Structure formats: C-alpha cells, structure tokens
Amino acid sequence: MINIPQNLKYTKTHEWVKIDGNRAKIGITDFAQHEITDIVHVELPEMYRQVKKSQSVSVIESVKSAFDIYTPLSGKIIGVNNAVLENPEIVNQSPYENGYLFLIEFIDTKELDDLLDVDDYKKLI
Amino acid sequence: MEKLLNELPSSDIPAYNIKSDVGIDVKIPESLRRNLALGLPSIAESDLLRHFTNLSRENYALSTGFYPLGSCTMKYNPLINERISKNEAFTLIHPYQPIESVQGTLEIMYEFGRDLCELTGMDYFSLQQAAGAHGEFAGLLMIAEYFKSVNQVRTKIIVPDSAHGTNPSSAFFAGFDIVHLESEVDGSISPRKLKEILTKEVAAIMLTVPNTLGVFEKSILEISKIVHENGSLLYYDGANLNALMGIVRPGDMGFDIMHINLHKTFAAPHGGGGPGSGPVGVKAFLEPFLPIPRIEKNKYSEFVLNYKKSESIGRLKAFFGNFLIILRSYIYIKALGAEGLKNVSERAVLNANYMLARFKNRINVPAGDRCMHEFVLSLKLLLKNNIRTLDVSKRLLDYGFYAPTIYFPLIVEEAMMIEPTETESKEMLDDFIDVLIKIIFEEAVLEPQKLNEAPINMNIKRLNEVEAARKPILRWK
Amino acid sequence: MNYTSQNKKNKDDMFRTIGIKNVNELFDVIPKDLRAKKLNIEGEKTEQELLNYFSNIASKNKTLVSFRGAGIYDHYIPSLVTEVIGRSEFWTAYTPYQAEASQGTLQTIFEYQSLICAITGLDTSNASLYDGATAAAEAILLSLRVSNRNTILISQALHPEYIQTIKTYLGNSNVKIVIINVSPNGSIKESSVEAVMNDDVAAVIIQSPNYFGIVEDMHALSYVVKRKKSLFIAVINPLSLGIFQAPSEYNADIAVGEGQVLGSHMGFGGVTFGFMAAKKELKWKMPGRIVGQTVDKNNERGFVLTLQSREQHIRREKATSNICTNASLNALAACVFLSGWGDYGFKNLAEVNMSKARYAFDRIKLLDGFSIKFENKIFFNEFVIKTQKSIKRMNEVLLKNNILGPLDLSDMNEFLKNCVLFCVTEQRTKLEIDNLIKILSEI
Incomplete structure (x- = not known):
C-alpha cells in the first residue's frame, strides 16, 4: 500500500513538500522510493546554495539507475539531511520523516500554487 | 572460496628477488623518504601460483564456454594472434626508439589502417585511441574542431535513445549538449522525427548500424541526405560493424566519421575488461583534425611519424596507441582476408537469424522476424510470475552458459539481447536455445522461486549488490 | 584461416528453420546499390604462413x-606474471558484469585495488584506466567536477605527452590551464606554485619523480596548494614508492600514473594501464570501474562491480566519465607483480x-x-x-x-x-x- 499523507503537497516528479511559514521540507514520496527500489547513494545540495524552481539539486541512486531530484520551489537551501548520506536506506524506510532530503527558505509564494494536493497526486500515480 | 592475497601463508622469502651488481647506494633526505609501512604481501611463488590459478577457475571465459552477449561480441580469439604478439621484437620495443629501429611496428600500424579504410570506405584512420569510447571522444572532438575551422557554432549532438551509454557520455565530455532522439519500436530512426530536431545547432548525429536491436537502418540514405543538407555530420558507432564486413561500407552509406572496437569486430581478446583499442576513421575533409602523430609512408617507402599537423585535436594518450592489441587484430585480418571477413559477417548473421527463428514464435521480439548479427527478446511476459530478466540470466549460469546482455537497449522492457557470433556451432546454439526455453516455459511456471534465487549450482550464490554500494568495501583491511 | 564451424548439413538445417535458400537473403534489407564491391584485403593465410609473414615484419624491428x-x-617481469596473464580464463574473459561467473577477475581486481592503496597510502583505487596520461586527464576532470572551479595548474616538468593529452581532453571546454614553470635546478619551487595560485584553482598536478627524473618536494608543494583548498594531484612512478614518500604522506587527494612498470611489457608504449587512487570522500566521483566486497545469499564473501551509477551505461551524459574499459589484463599483471616482493623486496x-x-x-x-x-x-x-x-x-x-x-x-x-x-x-x-x-x- 502506497502511503500518501494528507498534510503534504506534491509534485509531478514525485517530491513531497511540507510547508512551515516561509520554509519547506522536501523529500521523495513513498511511491518514488518504491519505484527506485533499494537506494544506495544520495547526493544533497550544498548548504546556502540559491536554487531555482525545477532545477536538479539532488540525486538518488539505486544499483542500476540514478534519478534527479528537482526543487519545486526557488530559494536558499538552509538544511540538508546528512543522515541519508551514510545510511541511504533511510529514504526507503521513512521517506516522509527521517528520510527527508533538504530544507529550503522559499522566496516566491506564487510557486506554491503549482504544487499538487493529495487527490491530484493520487490521480497521477 | 579462495582466500585473499593478504590471507595467504606469509613467507620470509617471497616469490621475487633482485640483486644489485653495483652495490646499494641510496641517500634520501628525511623530507622525501617513505615512512609509511608498505604492507605488501610476502608470499612464496608456489602459493601465489595456486592462488591465481584457483581464481582463474572461478572465471567464465571464451576458452570455457559460449558468451551470447548482445552488443559486446565475444567472438573466439585465435591463438596464433597471441603467439605472434609475444614475439620479443614486438614486446620489448621502447616507444621512443629511433624510427629506423621500429619499422616493423610502424608498417603493421600503417597497413592495418589501410585495410580498415578499404573495409569501411573511409579515407584515413587513427589508431591512437585506447578503446571504443576513447575513439568516440576523439571523433567528437574532431567534429568540434571541424566546425570551428569553418566558423560555425554547432553545439549539439543527436543521440538516439537506443544508443550505447558511451555515445551521450562521450559527446558530453567533448563539450556538446545532447539532444535525444526517440527511436522506433525496432530501434530504427524515423526521418520525420529526425527532421523535427535537426536545427542548425546540430553538429552531428551518432548512429549505430545495424542498430542495438540488430536491425539495419533501412532509411540510411535518406537520413544521410537530410543530415548533410543541414550541414551536420554523420557519425558511425562501429560497435556492430562485425555484421557488415564485405557487405556494405559505412563510408558508402554516407558516414563522415566512425570508430571501431577491435575486440568486437577483429577478435582482440577482451582481457576481462580491457585493454582495448578504438581506431577512428574519417573522410578526407576531416583528416587535418586527426590526432597526432600520424603514421605515414615517405617517398623512400620508410614509415615515419608526422607531428606537424596544425589543425589536429592533439593527442589522446601518451605514445602511439595500444600496439599489441592492434597487432592481434592485424594478424586476424591477414588470417582471413577479404573473403574470410565477409564469411565472418555472413555466418554471424546466419547464426543470429537461426536463433531468432527458433525463438520468434514463442517469445516477444520487438524488432520483428529478421535481424542482422544480434536480436533482442523482451521477457516482460514473465513479470506476472514475479520473474525478471535478471533472474533468467542468473539461472542460465547454473546451466553453464554466460548470460546475454540484459536491460539494454533501454527502449525494450525486460530486454535480453543475444548475439551468437560467427564462431559458435549449430549444436552450441541449439543447446543454449533449449536451455533458455526450458527456463522460460517450464521453470518459470513450475519453480519460479528457483529462478528468483539463481544461481544455485555455482560456487557462489547471488551476490548482494545493494549492500556493496551502500557500505562500500573497496580494499582489504 | 577460418574460425567458424562449418558443416553442410547444419547449414541446410539452419536455412530451413529460418526459411531461406541462401545466406544472401538475410541481407536483402540493404539497398542493392549500397552493396560493397569485392574488397582488396590480402589474407587467407594459414597459421604457418602467418608465422613466417610476421617474423619477417618483426625482423624490421630492433630490440635494444x-x-x-x-x-x-x-623492468624485470617475473615468470609468475607471464604465467598468470597467459591463462585463457583471464585473457578471454568478458568484463565481469555477471559477478557469480566472474569471481576470478573480480577478486583479482579487488586485490589490485588493495595493493594500489597500500603503495599510495590512499583509501580508494579504481579498477584501472587506459594509461598514465589519460589517468592524469581524468583526475583533472574529477577535480573540476567536485570543485565548481575552472583553473588547472600543471607542472612544466610533467611528461610533455601527458600535458598534451590533458590539453586535448579540455580542448573544447573553457577551463583555464596554467603551466607552472620549472626552476633552473629542474624542480618545481613552492614560490612558483604560490605565484599562480588563486581561489579558482580546482587542482594542481605535479609529477614526481618528474620528467627529468628529479624527486620533487611534494610535501612543501602540497602545503601551498591546500591553503587555497585546491586538490593536489600527484603523478607518480609506483616503483619509486618503495623508498619515496607515499602520496598520503604529503596529503595528496588523487594519485595517478603509468602502470607499465608493474609487470607489463614496453610494447612500443601500448598496451599499458593507468592507475588512479584517491581519498575516500572522492569515491562517488571517481571515473571507471570499481570492485567492492559483498556477501552472497549464504553470507559467503564475494565481489561485484559497485558504485555503478557513476558510469556511462547507467548515467549516460551525466556519468563521471565516458570510459567503458579498464585495462584489466595489465592491472592483473600489476596485481601479480605487487604480490610477490614483500615490503623488503x-x-x-x-x-x-x-x-x-x-x-x-x-x-x-x-x-x-x-x-x-x-x-x-x-x-x-x-x-x-x-x-x-x-x-x-x-x-x-x-x-x-x-x-x-x-x-x-x-x-x-x-x-x-x-x-x-x-x-x-x-x-x-x-x-x-x-x-x-x-x-x-x-x-
């Protein structure tokens, strides 16, 4: 059973977004981690880097493939989840909690309108 | 399983030893001297010999069995090539010897290049590149230099999605942007789709003919016309040249530049992953850009090295290319000659079509009923039994066969790519076909778990690649 | 010679199964006017003729x-090296993608990697590259990849053909290449490096022993480089590491070089191999194949190609290199070569x-x-x-x-x-x- 929490926003490229004021926590969905299968390596964005919406900022790798992760929002990277560097399997085990990828301070609230809610995302998958 | 070197019995007197007949005179200041312990194993020759012999027996090899590896062309490596290439007049030659003392080596490289020109319809070859991908890289750098020389800004290379991964990667490292071209179900190129993305920024399109599904590009002349009318160049990935020797030449199809992998077409040994050699051939207008030095023949019929090529892309490696690999391939050509080479391609295509004919009514073949030297099966029918192509390939190991190439090309779901090569007998092909059919139609239905767990008869069982990558152990402790 | 298996009855059976009368029908898809005319390639020699033919050509070379x-x-090549790389189970084996059927090649590469780490003192080695010059070029590409910087400093006392190779590799890029002049005493001075260092320098590449045979003061040079947080790339002769400082001792980030001295013939400069070792934090950015240790289903030790998502067959244009080769047989020679001396030897x-x-x-x-x-x-x-x-x-x-x-x-x-x-x-x-x-x- 694919888990899709109600309180999150989603993207077409299977990232989830948890908004808290002008900050957002970002990771990949349960569906995505299932599709990728066993994650063996994660690359995270540099701290304090300025990023633009839809830019590839992170990479998630399985044994036989690699997937780009796109930031759904523009802004500054203010936190990264270093735990997944040493133990990438956390992303498989807990995609919405311990396996998040990075925190961003976003600058354009209009970009939030492009995010999908649970029902839209369910239709997508 | 065999122990690691550092676990073998340690001997105070190791296998090798060397003496000085001038004494030892070594004064090294502290700042330059090594203080770190080396930690090298110290093992007797007898134990080392057993160690490496035992390890060799853990290897599947051409000398032990059949490699049905699509796109990789593991054909038989004749022994005479090894024998001649061990001649000390070839092995004990320094690259900076005076030119008059290496005329034999230069003659071989020169004549080999000439034979390649005849075989491919190109005008010049460079033999410096150390592998196929190295050849691609050289070719793409030459394309970049060519367009600079005619003052055109062309920054893009078109690569079909059925291409080898080296194509887009080589183009990227040569400084180009990659434009992906969606290929048809049989891996072929639609001239209409090509036209849609063929802008004035496109420097070249890279094509593999026959393509990676084993299909000859039937629109090649139309493609060539469209590409050249746009001022772009046509690049031939010679990975599959072994299907076409003496039958059709890339140069005649309209290709401007190409590379060859010597182990695929010309029986150089694979060596467990290399070394290789990747000659690059060009039409005359691209000759000025070839890597230096060029091997030439002067008016006295002496072979010389020409470094004076102002428009050359430069050199791709130190020295002159992997001569001892080139030599083996040249011997192969001299063993076969024009007729023999044509026979190789005919037989390779015959073998592949025979196998395809036996599979085609039972297993999905996306590219149709006929092929050139290789073909691709899709084993997606097994997904409903929770069996993947990987499982089938691991089960083949249990039956003493190496597995075909799997999950390539990327455009075929659950792909299994089979290339028998010309050097296998019908009996060998039948044995393989029977086993594969048994696995797919009997075992996959009756004992799916066996496949999921395969290999089960090998010394080593299925290895955990996930843990290997998550917690990398890349050296002994 | 003919290396195909010929049997008239088999051939007829195959024709019948396919539904053709002759082999030419299989090529009908190729337009008639494209067909090659008869090629002018001399050959069809027997083994005996080949031996004579090539011994005649060989006589035009001179061994000196x-x-x-x-x-x-x-250099001296021990008999054991010749014996091991002469085993057809090694030289006729394919790239070890099917790990369970390739443990011989995989374990020897793992041993090779371990031995390269031992002599260089660094943590990670790949399975080998084409040669010393291309290994140097790949090291520079690696440094550019990890640093977001755009300048490379190269010792003037680096082998000239290595410098030329690096320039070719960067030929269609906008990377700035600066040559560090060699001093009149034949070595690179710290002050010469310092004079050209800046915050845009991704890496500094120094050869030691340098092209003139001189052992550089790598410790001092590395120190200058590290102050700008640039990578220090050492091009070394592995045989010299028996007595001269290991790259880890002077804090090199990457060590590369020509492996021919470790058990391969001169062969007119081909075939050889290049080695590359690096600090462990660079392992996911390294080019080329890497072998790792793992376990099988029964928890037995085994070896596989690993960190493969770096490579072109998976990552395509985003791969860390376009390389699809390791000079495996020459790396095997090096493995056998390095295994029989002991530290003292x-x-x-x-x-x-x-x-x-x-x-x-x-x-x-x-x-x-x-x-x-x-x-x-x-x-x-x-x-x-x-x-x-x-x-x-x-x-x-x-x-x-x-x-x-x-x-x-x-x-x-x-x-x-x-x-x-x-x-x-x-x-x-x-x-x-x-x-x-x-x-x-x-x-």
Whole structure:
C-alpha cells in the first residue's frame, strides 16, 4: 500500500513538500522510493546554495539507475539531511520523516500554487 | 572460496628477488623518504601460483564456454594472434626508439589502417585511441574542431535513445549538449522525427548500424541526405560493424566519421575488461583534425611519424596507441582476408537469424522476424510470475552458459539481447536455445522461486549488490 | 584461416528453420546499390604462413639494451606474471558484469585495488584506466567536477605527452590551464606554485619523480596548494614508492600514473594501464570501474562491480566519465607483480634502480664533454646530463652497438639544449653500464 499523507503537497516528479511559514521540507514520496527500489547513494545540495524552481539539486541512486531530484520551489537551501548520506536506506524506510532530503527558505509564494494536493497526486500515480 | 592475497601463508622469502651488481647506494633526505609501512604481501611463488590459478577457475571465459552477449561480441580469439604478439621484437620495443629501429611496428600500424579504410570506405584512420569510447571522444572532438575551422557554432549532438551509454557520455565530455532522439519500436530512426530536431545547432548525429536491436537502418540514405543538407555530420558507432564486413561500407552509406572496437569486430581478446583499442576513421575533409602523430609512408617507402599537423585535436594518450592489441587484430585480418571477413559477417548473421527463428514464435521480439548479427527478446511476459530478466540470466549460469546482455537497449522492457557470433556451432546454439526455453516455459511456471534465487549450482550464490554500494568495501583491511 | 564451424548439413538445417535458400537473403534489407564491391584485403593465410609473414615484419624491428625511459621503462617481469596473464580464463574473459561467473577477475581486481592503496597510502583505487596520461586527464576532470572551479595548474616538468593529452581532453571546454614553470635546478619551487595560485584553482598536478627524473618536494608543494583548498594531484612512478614518500604522506587527494612498470611489457608504449587512487570522500566521483566486497545469499564473501551509477551505461551524459574499459589484463599483471616482493623486496627493487642510476650518473658526469645539468638533486632512475658532443652522433654510435641511448631533450626548449635524459633500471647489468660508459668516452 502506497502511503500518501494528507498534510503534504506534491509534485509531478514525485517530491513531497511540507510547508512551515516561509520554509519547506522536501523529500521523495513513498511511491518514488518504491519505484527506485533499494537506494544506495544520495547526493544533497550544498548548504546556502540559491536554487531555482525545477532545477536538479539532488540525486538518488539505486544499483542500476540514478534519478534527479528537482526543487519545486526557488530559494536558499538552509538544511540538508546528512543522515541519508551514510545510511541511504533511510529514504526507503521513512521517506516522509527521517528520510527527508533538504530544507529550503522559499522566496516566491506564487510557486506554491503549482504544487499538487493529495487527490491530484493520487490521480497521477 | 579462495582466500585473499593478504590471507595467504606469509613467507620470509617471497616469490621475487633482485640483486644489485653495483652495490646499494641510496641517500634520501628525511623530507622525501617513505615512512609509511608498505604492507605488501610476502608470499612464496608456489602459493601465489595456486592462488591465481584457483581464481582463474572461478572465471567464465571464451576458452570455457559460449558468451551470447548482445552488443559486446565475444567472438573466439585465435591463438596464433597471441603467439605472434609475444614475439620479443614486438614486446620489448621502447616507444621512443629511433624510427629506423621500429619499422616493423610502424608498417603493421600503417597497413592495418589501410585495410580498415578499404573495409569501411573511409579515407584515413587513427589508431591512437585506447578503446571504443576513447575513439568516440576523439571523433567528437574532431567534429568540434571541424566546425570551428569553418566558423560555425554547432553545439549539439543527436543521440538516439537506443544508443550505447558511451555515445551521450562521450559527446558530453567533448563539450556538446545532447539532444535525444526517440527511436522506433525496432530501434530504427524515423526521418520525420529526425527532421523535427535537426536545427542548425546540430553538429552531428551518432548512429549505430545495424542498430542495438540488430536491425539495419533501412532509411540510411535518406537520413544521410537530410543530415548533410543541414550541414551536420554523420557519425558511425562501429560497435556492430562485425555484421557488415564485405557487405556494405559505412563510408558508402554516407558516414563522415566512425570508430571501431577491435575486440568486437577483429577478435582482440577482451582481457576481462580491457585493454582495448578504438581506431577512428574519417573522410578526407576531416583528416587535418586527426590526432597526432600520424603514421605515414615517405617517398623512400620508410614509415615515419608526422607531428606537424596544425589543425589536429592533439593527442589522446601518451605514445602511439595500444600496439599489441592492434597487432592481434592485424594478424586476424591477414588470417582471413577479404573473403574470410565477409564469411565472418555472413555466418554471424546466419547464426543470429537461426536463433531468432527458433525463438520468434514463442517469445516477444520487438524488432520483428529478421535481424542482422544480434536480436533482442523482451521477457516482460514473465513479470506476472514475479520473474525478471535478471533472474533468467542468473539461472542460465547454473546451466553453464554466460548470460546475454540484459536491460539494454533501454527502449525494450525486460530486454535480453543475444548475439551468437560467427564462431559458435549449430549444436552450441541449439543447446543454449533449449536451455533458455526450458527456463522460460517450464521453470518459470513450475519453480519460479528457483529462478528468483539463481544461481544455485555455482560456487557462489547471488551476490548482494545493494549492500556493496551502500557500505562500500573497496580494499582489504 | 577460418574460425567458424562449418558443416553442410547444419547449414541446410539452419536455412530451413529460418526459411531461406541462401545466406544472401538475410541481407536483402540493404539497398542493392549500397552493396560493397569485392574488397582488396590480402589474407587467407594459414597459421604457418602467418608465422613466417610476421617474423619477417618483426625482423624490421630492433630490440635494444635500453638506457631510455621517459614514461615507458624496461623492468624485470617475473615468470609468475607471464604465467598468470597467459591463462585463457583471464585473457578471454568478458568484463565481469555477471559477478557469480566472474569471481576470478573480480577478486583479482579487488586485490589490485588493495595493493594500489597500500603503495599510495590512499583509501580508494579504481579498477584501472587506459594509461598514465589519460589517468592524469581524468583526475583533472574529477577535480573540476567536485570543485565548481575552472583553473588547472600543471607542472612544466610533467611528461610533455601527458600535458598534451590533458590539453586535448579540455580542448573544447573553457577551463583555464596554467603551466607552472620549472626552476633552473629542474624542480618545481613552492614560490612558483604560490605565484599562480588563486581561489579558482580546482587542482594542481605535479609529477614526481618528474620528467627529468628529479624527486620533487611534494610535501612543501602540497602545503601551498591546500591553503587555497585546491586538490593536489600527484603523478607518480609506483616503483619509486618503495623508498619515496607515499602520496598520503604529503596529503595528496588523487594519485595517478603509468602502470607499465608493474609487470607489463614496453610494447612500443601500448598496451599499458593507468592507475588512479584517491581519498575516500572522492569515491562517488571517481571515473571507471570499481570492485567492492559483498556477501552472497549464504553470507559467503564475494565481489561485484559497485558504485555503478557513476558510469556511462547507467548515467549516460551525466556519468563521471565516458570510459567503458579498464585495462584489466595489465592491472592483473600489476596485481601479480605487487604480490610477490614483500615490503623488503619492493623497497630493495627501488633501491637497486636508484643505485644503478647513481652508478651510471657518477661515471658519466666525469667523462670529457659531459656534465651535470641539475646540481644536488635527488633522482630515482633517470637523470639529465648536459653534453658538448653531438647527441645525434652519440645515439647513432650507441645504436650500432645495440644500445638505446638517452633521450635528446634539446627540442623541448632553449634551456634544455644539449641535454639528454638517461634511464638506468634494475635490468641493466654493471657490464652493460660499463660498456655504455666506455662507448661514451670514445665518442
């Protein structure tokens, strides 16, 4: 059973977004981690880097493939989840909690309108 | 399983030893001297010999069995090539010897290049590149230099999605942007789709003919016309040249530049992953850009090295290319000659079509009923039994066969790519076909778990690649 | 010769199964007007004819007693190396993608990686690259990849063909290449590096022993480089590591070099291999194949190709390199070579090289018309000598005596006019060295 929490926003490229004021926590969905299968390596964005919406900022790798992760929002990277560097399997085990990828301070609230809610995302998958 | 070197019995007197007949005179200041312990194993020759012999027996090899590896062309490596290439007049030659003392080596490289020109319809070859991908890289750098020389800004290379991964990667490292071209179900190129993305920024399109599904590009002349009318160049990935020797030449199809992998077409040994050699051939207008030095023949019929090529892309490696690999391939050509080479391609295509004919009514073949030297099966029918192509390939190991190439090309779901090569007998092909059919139609239905767990008869069982990558152990402790 | 299996009945059966009358039908898809005419390629020789044909060509080569190095060296190759790489289970094996059927190749590569780590002191080695020059170029690409910087500093005393290779690799990029000048004493000074260092420098690449045979003060140079947080790339002769500092001792980030000295023949400079070792934090950015240890279903130790998502067959244009080869058989030779010396023997091998070079150097410098070029410098097995004699004539006379004389450096630049580079390895006997000196003294 694919888990899709109600309180999150989603993207077409299977990232989830948890908004808290002008900050957002970002990771990949349960569906995505299932599709990728066993994650063996994660690359995270540099701290304090300025990023633009839809830019590839992170990479998630399985044994036989690699997937780009796109930031759904523009802004500054203010936190990264270093735990997944040493133990990438956390992303498989807990995609919405311990396996998040990075925190961003976003600058354009209009970009939030492009995010999908649970029902839209369910239709997508 | 065999122990690691550092676990073998340690001997105070190791296998090798060397003496000085001038004494030892070594004064090294502290700042330059090594203080770190080396930690090298110290093992007797007898134990080392057993160690490496035992390890060799853990290897599947051409000398032990059949490699049905699509796109990789593991054909038989004749022994005479090894024998001649061990001649000390070839092995004990320094690259900076005076030119008059290496005329034999230069003659071989020169004549080999000439034979390649005849075989491919190109005008010049460079033999410096150390592998196929190295050849691609050289070719793409030459394309970049060519367009600079005619003052055109062309920054893009078109690569079909059925291409080898080296194509887009080589183009990227040569400084180009990659434009992906969606290929048809049989891996072929639609001239209409090509036209849609063929802008004035496109420097070249890279094509593999026959393509990676084993299909000859039937629109090649139309493609060539469209590409050249746009001022772009046509690049031939010679990975599959072994299907076409003496039958059709890339140069005649309209290709401007190409590379060859010597182990695929010309029986150089694979060596467990290399070394290789990747000659690059060009039409005359691209000759000025070839890597230096060029091997030439002067008016006295002496072979010389020409470094004076102002428009050359430069050199791709130190020295002159992997001569001892080139030599083996040249011997192969001299063993076969024009007729023999044509026979190789005919037989390779015959073998592949025979196998395809036996599979085609039972297993999905996306590219149709006929092929050139290789073909691709899709084993997606097994997904409903929770069996993947990987499982089938691991089960083949249990039956003493190496597995075909799997999950390539990327455009075929659950792909299994089979290339028998010309050097296998019908009996060998039948044995393989029977086993594969048994696995797919009997075992996959009756004992799916066996496949999921395969290999089960090998010394080593299925290895955990996930843990290997998550917690990398890349050296002994 | 014909290496296909021919049997009339089988062929007819195959035709029948396919539904064709002759093999030409299989090529009907190729347009008639494209078909090749009969090719003009001589051949169809028997084994015996091939042996004669090629021994005739081989006789146009001359094997010589070598006092020349400059990147390729005449070293001793133990019998065991020849025996092991001659086993067809190794030389006719495919790339070990099917791990369970390729443990021999995989384990020897793992052992090779471990041995390269041992001599360099670094944590990670790949499974080998094409050669020393391309390994140097790949190291530079790696440094550009991890740093977001755009300038590369290259020692002028790096092998000229390595510099040319690096320039080719960066030929269609906008990376800035700066050459660090070599000082009149033949080595790179800290101040020369400092003068060109800046925050845009991704890496500094220094060879030691350098092209002139001189062992650089890598510790001091590395220190200058690290102050700007640039990567320090060492190009090294692995045989010299028996006695000279390991790259880890001077905090190198990447060590690369030519592996031919570890058990491969000179072969006109091909085939050889390049090695690359690096600090562990760079492992996911390394080019080329890497073997890792793992376990099978029964928890038995085994080996697989790993960190593969770096590579072109998965990552395509986003791969860390386009390379799809490791010079596996030559790396195997190196593995066998490095496994039979022990620490003492490997150190002794380096010392014999250095001692024989010293023996020759001490005598040549005293000859009339010959003098030291670089005073008071430590060299490994190569050294530069200045001469008033005609270098061309000297080498002609030596060639007549079946000797490959020193490399003429005169064309490199004005500073090296009338200079030659000698190489003396453990292969040269006292008798051969004395004979060389005798001939030089008579020129």
